[in-house]
Amino acid sequence: xxxxxIKVLTKCYKEDIKALNxxxxxxxxxxxxxxxxxxxxxxxTLVGIMTTLIKKDEGDIMIGGLxxxxxxxxxxxxxxxxxxxxxxxxxxxxxxxxxFQGRLFGMSNIKARQRADELISLFGLENEKNKKTGxxxxxxxxxxxxxxxxxxxxxxxxxDEPTVGMDPMARETFWRVIxxxxxxxxxxxxxxxxxxxxxxxxxxxxxxxxxxxxHFQGTVYAFKQQVNAGDNASLEDNYLKYIKSx
Amino acid sequence: xxxxxxxxxRRGVTKLILRPEAPLMGFGMSLFFLIVYNAGIGGxxxxxxxxxxxxxxxxxxxxxxxxxxxxxxxxxxxxxxxMQSGYxxxxxxxxxxxxxxxxxxxxxxxxxxxxxxxxxxxxxxxxGLPFRFGVLSLCGVLLLSLLWAITLxxxxxxxxxxxxxxxxxxxxxxxxxPLIFLSTTYMPRELITSDWLLFVSWGNPVTYVLEGMxxxxxxxxxANFFIIAVAVLGSSxxxxxxFAFKSANKMKF
Numbered sequence: 001x002x003x004x005x006i007k008v009l010t011k012c013y014k015e016d017i018k019a020l021n022x023x024x025x026x027x028x029x030x031x032x033x034x035x036x037x038x039x040x041x042x043x044x045t046l047v048g049i050m051t052t053l054i055k056k057d058e059g060d061i062m063i064g065g066l067x068x069x070x071x072x073x074x075x076x077x078x079x080x081x082x083x084x085x086x087x088x089x090x091x092x093x094x095x096x097x098x099x100f101q102g103r104l105f106g107m108s109n110i111k112a113r114q115r116a117d118e119l120i121s122l123f124g125l126e127n128e129k130n131k132k133t134g135x136x137x138x139x140x141x142x143x144x145x146x147x148x149x150x151x152x153x154x155x156x157x158x159x160d161e162p163t164v165g166m167d168p169m170a171r172e173t174f175w176r177v178i179x180x181x182x183x184x185x186x187x188x189x190x191x192x193x194x195x196x197x198x199x200x201x202x203x204x205x206x207x208x209x210x211x212x213x214x215h216f217q218g219t220v221y222a223f224k225q226q227v228n229a230g231d232n233a234s235l236e237d238n239y240l241k242y243i244k245s246x
Numbered sequence: 247x248x249x250x251x252x253x254x255x256r257r258g259v260t261k262l263i264l265r266p267e268a269p270l271m272g273f274g275m276s277l278f279f280l281i282v283y284n285a286g287i288g289g290x291x292x293x294x295x296x297x298x299x300x301x302x303x304x305x306x307x308x309x310x311x312x313x314x315x316x317x318x319x320x321x322x323x324x325x326x327x328x329m330q331s332g333y334x335x336x337x338x339x340x341x342x343x344x345x346x347x348x349x350x351x352x353x354x355x356x357x358x359x360x361x362x363x364x365x366x367x368x369x370x371x372x373x374g375l376p377f378r379f380g381v382l383s384l385c386g387v388l389l390l391s392l393l394w395a396i397t398l399x400x401x402x403x404x405x406x407x408x409x410x411x412x413x414x415x416x417x418x419x420x421x422x423x424p425l426i427f428l429s430t431t432y433m434p435r436e437l438i439t440s441d442w443l444l445f446v447s448w449g450n451p452v453t454y455v456l457e458g459m460x461x462x463x464x465x466x467x468x469a470n471f472f473i474i475a476v477a478v479l480g481s482s483x484x485x486x487x488x489f490a491f492k493s494a495n496k497m498k499f
Contacts, residue, residue: 051339052339053335053338053339073341076340076341077341083335086332087333087334087336088331088332089328089331089333090331091264100253100257101336101340103249103250103253104250104253104254104337104340105340106249106341
């Protein structure tokens with residue numbers, strides 16, 4: 001059963017530059033999906049359209065049976081996004097930001113406080129709870145940025161280069177949280193990353209986008225089989241072999 | 247309007263209270279105009295053209311006009327801070343209406359302008375400012391202040407969103423500033439001898455705001471100035487809000 005259905009999606013930034021060229025993509029419910037591709041391939045544009053930040057030119061998108069245009073509010077409740085750049089108010093504390101996020105998503109004051117405390121504990125931000133966000137370390141800012149995407153318990157989670165700036169310990173905590181959401185709560189995860197070892201470790205399904213077109217869609221295993229960079233070759237080895245062959 | 251929208255508006259107000267530079271600057275500028283011009287030119291207030299309130303009542307409207315000019319950048323500064331930190335994108339991904347994202351800091355800004363306008367009017371009343379129609383005059387002056395504040399705030403917010411730079415909002419203040427001098431700010435129409443200045447002042451919206459307020463305060467202008475002022479500012483405030491909301495669609499992430 002598809003959680004995300006994309007049909008003939010096109011986006012042009014200028015008349016001649018097609019960032020996305022008639023993309024078709026199906027992502028099954030509950031999957032851990034990696035969207036891979038070189039810089040400028042169209043990954044961020046695709047994620048931007050799916051998260052309603054960027055307007056498409058043509059095509060259709062349905063996420064959990066919802067349309068970004070027609071079901072704006074329901075869609076925002078259904079999806080969560082931790083995109084490339086941090087989205088934090090430096091003048092606020094992590095607790096206040098998480099609490100306010102909960103209130104924006106319709107939680108009562110008590111529930112929003114409980115959820116904020118829960119996420120602070122989950123991401124190991126107890127010592128930073130009442131510090132100004134602007135004074136946090138890069139890794140802690142990143143953790144908080146990701147925690148904010150989870151406040152409203154989304155069913156589809158978009159992660160765009162989520163672990164950039166995190167130390168190994170923070171990365172380990174982060175992936176523990178995300179894999180638990182995926183495996184225990186059935187949250188569909190769409191990961192965009194240049195750290196291919198992370199995609200190799202956690203993703204089951206993947207798509208490879210190059211120059212605004214999908215070159216491959218299937219399982220990570222199937223991609224490795226198709227490219228065949230070697231018996232124990234990693235996803236990165238196979239990815240590099242594929243890119244170099246173009 | 248739902249609860250989430252109200253939370254966002256409350257945040258806008260809180261931000262403004264924590265960073266009150268823009269409204270305080272407007273308030274300071276307003277008091278400065280009132281005190282300096284009254285002290286410098288107030289001596290000619292005995293002339294009949296200035297009416298029963300003297301020069302103080304005549305010059306008073308410019309204090310309200312300049313108050314909004316000084317504080318109108320508050321919303322664009324707050325929005326710009328959120329855009330620079332990336333937090334605006336987080337808000338953009340919430341279920342809150344995107345128009346409310348723009349409207350919340352504008353509402354906070356306009357509310358603060360109204361509060362400071364009331365304070366200036368209270369100061370004026372203490373110094374004998376006449377209100378020709380009593381409470382109705384007070385409401386009329388506040389209405390004109392409100393529409394003027396919306397006009398400036400909407401345009402400066404729209405310009406900031408389109409350019410992404412909060413300094414750009416100063417374009418509006420810089421555009422309006424010369425209009426003060428090309429109007430009946432310091433002298434009544436009867437005492438302006440230059441034909442070209444009189445001609446220009448008739449096409450200047452600031453003239454109608456000032457004269458409309460003078461009709462309500464000392465009654466030195468006819469009622470039609472007030473009616474024209476409401477019509478002009480009603481139109482310009484509507485256009486400025488539409489401009490700000492349209493600008494939101496031009497945002498790039």
